[in-house]
Amino acid sequence: MIWNAFLIALREIRRNLTRAFLTVLGVIIGVSAVITMVTLGEGATEAVKQQISNLGSNLIMVRPGAGFGPRSSSAGVPNFTEKDVNAIRDQVAGIAAAAPVRNASLSTIYRQDARTTTTVGSTPAYFQINRWTIASGRAFTEAEYKSGAAVAVIGNTVKKELFGDEDPVGQKIRLGRASVEVIGLLATKGQAGMGDQDDTIIVPLTSLQRRMIGKTSSHDIGMINLSAEDGTDSNALIADINSLLRQRRNLQPNQDNNFSVMDTRQIADTLSSSTKVMTMLLGAVAGVSLVVGGIGIMNIMLVSVTERTREIGIRLAIGATAREVLLQFLVEAVTLSCIGGLVGVAIALLLCAGISPLIGVPFAFNSQINLVAFLFSAAVGVAFGFAPARRAARLDPIEALRHE
Amino acid sequence: MNPPDDSPPLIELVNLTKTYGHGDAAFQALRGINLTIRDGEFVAIMGPSGSGKSTLMNLLGCLDTPTTGSYRYQGIPVENLDNDRRSLLRRHALGFIFQGFNLLARTSAIENVELPLLYRGLTRSERHEKAAAALASVGLADKHRNTPAEMSGGQQQRVAIARAIVTEPDTLFADEPTGNLDTATTREVMELLTRLNLDHGITVILVTHEDEVAAYAKRVIHVRDGLIASDKINHRNLILSS
Structure with missing residues (x-):
């Protein structure tokens, strides 16, 4: 039944490619932004760590004053x-x-x-x-x-x-x-x-x-x-x-x-903590755009339920159950957002590969963030596709068939 | 004519009523319909607008539920079936064609015809084979790839008929099927329905307000003010079909 709904949803998407593209654009941008930001940020962190480890893994630094890096204070010590x-x-x-x-x-x-x-x-x-x-x-x-x-x-x-x-x-x-x-x-x-x-x-x-x-x-x-x-x-x-x-x-x-002793790992951690904070901030901002992309999906799906009321009536009349209509719209939303997620991942890879040499940062491919961003886009599809799908499933076939 | 039949009639309505709205705004569209339709009949339901003929059609087609009374389809009480059960009944036993054709836009003829089969879970090749056969039987074997926008009204209605019969239903409901068609295509469509009735034994229940269209039916029922006003055998057609 899911497979069936998937087939119907795919046909529906293929039937109106422009609408599908506009629907997923937000998700594409959101996913690629999240992945690019986090990957580049992690690349920067990685760069800092690599260069610190060039100092030697056995290195220990002793400095006057408490702390190290951005929060150090050595005045008067x-x-x-x-x-x-x-x-x-x-x-x-x-x-x-x-x-x-x-x-x-x-x-x-x-x-x-x-x-x-x-x-x-x-x-x-x-x-x-x-x-x-x-x-x-x-x-x-x-x-x-x-x-x-x-x-x-x-x-x-x-x-x-x-x-x-x-x-x-x-x-x-x-x-x-x-x-x-x-x-x-x-x-x-x-x-x-x-x-x-x-x-x-x-x-x-x-x-x-x-x-x-x-x-x-x-x-x-x-x-x-x-x-x-x-x-x-x-x-x-x-x-x-x-x-x-x-x-x-x-x-x-x-x-x-009134002094501090640190090994390279601690130095690296201290220095990379600031780039990590930056990465998280950028990722969060990009995450907001992913949610906005999800709202875009909901918006288009809601419009499309209204626009396709008659079509839903036809489907109900020829024997689709409410569950099947719900599933069709849900699967459609999820399929769209997953396609958006995949395209977003691909674009992010291209962006990262293109940008990281420009800003002198290693390209640190992180399968985790790719997976998380993709799964999040799928979740966005479920979350924002449900309301329109339920609205479609609750339509009365007679009313729907009369809809112009 | 026919030998007495012990099997339950295809459709049996007893005291069926339908009321819309509540209290002062309540409107009784059907006020007690008693009707029996047997397998293989070709029934035309006629009546002026507001007579309740569309309401009757929706109830017969299991698109709606009656307020009171009983409706047995092949002996099965269907008046209290829930939405999903009625959907399944429509899927397996009933076919529909409409005045406005109601094909999916931007979708090829064959995909439109395959649609009900998709809900039946048939494989791709089975779907294609049956849909192609249905299209051929309505004379559109060469129009598989055409979308509704690329076809005439008569052709679109024939695609709709193919979609309705592709599941081999017992009963075909036609709601003003020729309302949007000219005289020539009206005849085409009605002859097609007649052939389905005679050759394939599909029971056809037709709603129309045109006498020329009702003339194709073997039995004509007039509905007025929510009641059956007359129920006559169309002798000319009986002679023709015997």
């Missing part, structure tokens, strides 16, 4: 000292390497070209912890770190801006107040959630302190980068670091941490 770094490396079990990080924005000059570059002062361990590889030249050595040698390793963006096609290795650049020799070029990492990762210069922390800006205080370490040994439980590790730093920073039991 002391930085770390190099002794803190050494203490963590030596006293916490499971730490493979630790690197102090001091950032400074320094003017960078090569011949007539000048720019401002965020310069990182650290130890040789920094390269390994942050998964930097050297494209040409070399990284600085432990000896160069200890002596505060005037050397620098530059990122690809800096190289392009200052040197163009020229080989930077061996050239001298002016960095802040000092003249340093470029000894290495970093392999490119690309964009990350926090900006262009290749726009960086890495120098020995000692050189940064002594030559380029001058040491200002012993609490000058803005961040500590750690790498955990493989297979270490990062939660336990974070707890250990927390208790060590609380002790070193003289925090009373009733005081909150």
